[in-house]
Amino acid sequence: MRAFYSTPFPHTEAFDPPDWDEDEEIPPEWITGSLIVVEYGCCAFYRIVLTGKAAGQVWYDDLPNNYGIHPGPDFHEWYMSWLETNYDRFVKGIGPAKEFLPLDPRDFLVPKRP
Numbered sequence: 001m002r003a004f005y006s007t008p009f010p011h012t013e014a015f016d017p018p019d020w021d022e023d024e025e026i027p028p029e030w031i032t033g034s035l036i037v038v039e040y041g042c043c044a045f046y047r048i049v050l051t052g053k054a055a056g057q058v059w060y061d062d063l064p065n066n067y068g069i070h071p072g073p074d075f076h077e078w079y080m081s082w083l084e085t086n087y088d089r090f091v092k093g094i095g096p097a098k099e100f101l102p103l104d105p106r107d108f109l110v111p112k113r114p
Helices: 002-006 075-091 096-100
Strands: 034-041 044-049 058-061
Touching (some): 034 058
Antiparallel strands (some): 044 058
């Protein structure tokens, strides 16, 4: 497993494999050097790239659904966007999930830098 994470991530731009059967297992060489950060749902994931030219970026991986893997922002930008989106959704009540939160989400937010 160590070689998987230390092998450079092979992509620098979107990758949509041609003629691939989505019922087959994803070849590991398509996603080496990356780690799943979040499962988006329906077998789609956000991955952070650990090694290679795209190191530090978060990519949207929808390979299991045959929609490829796509580059995104660096981790800091992605994470801050996620926090802001969820703050609006849960704390301000914009979105249905507020009632399912057992704790106040403000307890988990990082204070904004001055």
